[in-house]
Amino acid sequence: MLKRLTGWLLMLAILSANYSYLFVYAGFKLNQKYIAAALCENRDKPWMHCNGHCYLSKKIKQAEEKEQAQERQTQKNGIQETFCETSNAVKFHTVLLQTISTPYCAPVPSSLNRSLFRPPQLG
Numbered sequence: 655m656l657k658r659l660t661g662w663l664l665m666l667a668i669l670s671a672n673y674s675y676l677f678v679y680a681g682f683k684l685n686q687k688y689i690a691a692a693l694c695e696n697r698d699k700p701w702m703h704c705n706g707h708c709y710l711s712k713k714i715k716q717a718e719e720k721e722q723a724q725e726r727q728t729q730k731n732g733i734q735e736t737f738c739e740t741s742n743a744v745k746f747h748t749v750l751l752q753t754i755s756t757p758y759c760a761p762v763p764s765s766l767n768r769s770l771f772r773p774p775q776l777g
Contacts, residue, residue, distance in 0.1 A: 674717050674720075674721065675714065675717060678710070678713045678714055678717050679710070679714075681713075682706065682709070682710045682713065686705065686706050689706035689709050689710075690704070690705045690706040693706065693709050694706045694708060694709055695708045695709070696708055
């Protein structure tokens with residue numbers, strides 16, 4: 655029971671982070687009558703047929719600003735982590751310590767089937 659509840663809460667948290675516009679629009683559609691009657695800026699002007707869309711545009715703009723602020727904070731943290739200096743000394747050795755020379759003896763096949771290794775012929 656607890657695992658299932660935790661799973662649903664984690665899924666909801668992930669979806670809310672990725673689909674914030676969807677939740678803003680769904681909340682607007684569910685409460686559109688209340689928003690049009692109580693929260694709309696143009697409720698005194700019924701000829702504009704706003705029906706709360708001004709409130710929806712405000713909420714969408716707030717969600718965009720919040721997302722941009724989070725993105726800037728993430729970029730700022732990334733820049734702070736990127737420009738961390740470490741001093742590693744690089745040493746170049748100019749003299750080889752020892753040169754090892756081993757003669758290469760190519761193995762010669764003793765019984766080579768010459769019929770297999772024929773070059774292709776034209777015509």
